[in-house]
Amino acid sequence: MVQGTGSNVGKSLIVAGLCRLFSNRGLSVRPFKPQNMSNNAAVTDDGGEIGRAQALQAMGCRVPLSVHMNPVLLKPETETGAQVIVQGKRFGTMKAREYGRQKETLLPKVLESFEITASKADLVIVEGAGSPAEINLRAGDIANMGFAEAAGLPVILCADIDRGGVIASVVGTHAVLEANEQQRIKGFFVNRFRGDPSLFDNGMREIVARTGWQGLGVVPWFADAGKLPAEDALGLEDGFGKGGLKIVVPVISRIANFDDLDPLRLEPGVTLELVQPGEALPGDADIVLLPGSKSTVGDLAFFRNQGWDLDLRAHHRRGGHILGVCGGYQMLGKTISDPEGIEGGPGTVDGLGYLNVDTVLTPEKSTVFAEGVHEASGAPFSGYEIHIGRTTGPDCDRPMMQLKDGHSDGAISEDGLVSGTYVHGLFTSDTFRSAFLKSFGVVSALSYDRDIDRILDDLAEHLEKVLDIGAIFAVAKAR
Template identity: 85%
Template structure:
């Protein structure tokens, strides 16, 4: 299937980058909100993503967290078709492959490199689904088209843009330095057809007076023939939005009196659990990097989710964090485990089918009297219910493999809306575990949980994120040639954009 198989063509463009982490995801989220605010029906799309920070979609699958944020920018329900191929790294050389929201296979990088082109029909099928009935599709690339060693069979950048017939805009990050070379160098390594597919560029994360880069913009345009679309100044609130990958977990947040320590394990997953805690003024969130001890003055240690529970349990022990956890518990500290972190807190983790590695059973941390058996079946569902200790309502999602049972499950942490119970609480009440991610995005639960620990909370998290997206949209609108971007996408004149074709 190619884009010529459906008519009329929906206005669409692809934003690619000069490298990874140049701000593509945030820019697309901001543009989604910008065009939605102008009355258009906008949808995000990313052909292939690599991230362990996944989201459960409204249609019951999983996609990258960045695409869920972009859907929020559009004020639209999330869909598996917004990110049809998601790679979730399990080891340094292998990943679980999610196709249209469901587990497809687990492959090593070299094996996937040989097979990824076979997924292009599924990717184009999803793009067609997203484009149907839509005024504008904003597509995000992955990594950089300058990685020409990966061009064969590519479905993430130029390979997809060519198959779908999309124009491309290039995003470059000046904060890294060498931005002129990164843009002109990208131009130099591309084939002529790919050079011509790029219709414009913009510079991201500029600190200071953007007019000081006027000469740089002219130089890039002269050397590439691409249209300069603007310079985007540094957006200070970017760090308050959900991060796409663990690169966004380098710093803690807050100076509050309640200290929550989070060991940053090697395959940390669904760490959006931490995002609301970053914004709480009464909380100090310490992200403990490998090689560092867990702080002795922590009130709570939060064990996050993991894409490879058994492997990350070994990693945790390798850092000596198991010893630190025992000392923390002896001092009267509390421990909360979420999903993989919950599984680690039990007595054993069994993997009879070798889902995460060689079949077998490993000893857990032993803080909860429960045992976990990993299973091939994966749960990806929304979860709503009540926190039993406080009576506070919560909403979140489950995205895990495995079943956990044992005496401490007779003291569950949560009651779900369907009447079933979730999680476990230790006999002394200081160790809790749950399979539900996203708990802290629920204002009532987060307020009750933190208040019980001595930290008040009046943060309206959802409204805060929505406000930041609106601020980001205004930020981009003030510095980018938005009419030109819409025209490049095939949306017609600026007059059509101002009048609104989707409202």
């Protein structure tokens, strides 16, 4: 199990790299994360959802996605509450304190999923969440040491030198853990080093002397890490590219499944600009893309509070294009009704009104793969749906997509400038993305999945050179 000295220290990326490394050695490998918190989810082959980081790790292993790779997924809806997904299905919506009381009861499900995952693998690489040093959360823990102890797993610790204080973070973690937890940690490594790693030799020796843990290596900065799908919205702070087609994305407060943007940010002919709260939507945008949301009604209010509704109106008057994906699609309609109070109090709110459609939020959640063709170009696509709600109305008679199962999806406005779809992952499909960009005069030469696969191989090679892989493999507990 790979645990970290804190959040965002690079655990997910390291696990993905180790998954590919051991897969390249001929082992059957599986990723596992007992509890994840992210609104960036993936649909699994067994019909549920897991964190996007585990989907990338599964790609590293070259295996299909399963709900058992991430049995508990928390999807924040407010500052204090989240939707709880258990073994791929919606379990309920809980405030943080309520979940704190409930999480220990989920341990049997977590252990069940781990055993199912382990039964199919020579090696399971488990990722912790946050840090075991958060001892205020230790009671009932299922994410870090609580799970490691219940499953009887050895642990290696990941620390991030780029944020500073790395010696204190490792030694401090050792200091606050119980003696049996200290003994469970078999080694540590330092991640994201810039410059000559030998300059930290004395630092490694100090940590070893103060903790007794084995030093497993120093991992230099991996430049292509930013090209891989990010786990959370912390990776959405900068725009990308300097191409002639400008696609603008307002970063709403509960942005979800924002990996939709990943292929676009790698396109040389595209400038992808992420507009942060408090900033105006730029007047020179060609396309404004409204992304998915975990709380559509709340994010619609957030959108208006930024004044983005006025900016969008000006963009549309100038003849600019608008694309809404999932929650963004729902926002573009006339109304959003929540009769059962799924996202708050029951009621109906006015949408932005660019599409002549209405949405009704329903408790049932659609988590399915989607295949078909783009209505305008005939280009094939594959993606997935992960949403609540049904959208109907006259503009649905001009669908954006025709699905393989015979149904249509999405809607296009009468003037052709505004479109919406429930399908995530469209831009991952090279053929669709190429056709979409061609309609705006951009030629695509990107093979997205192939490039991601190459980066995973490069990451595995990177780790092979700098980590004591033999020692890490020796730590793995035979079952």
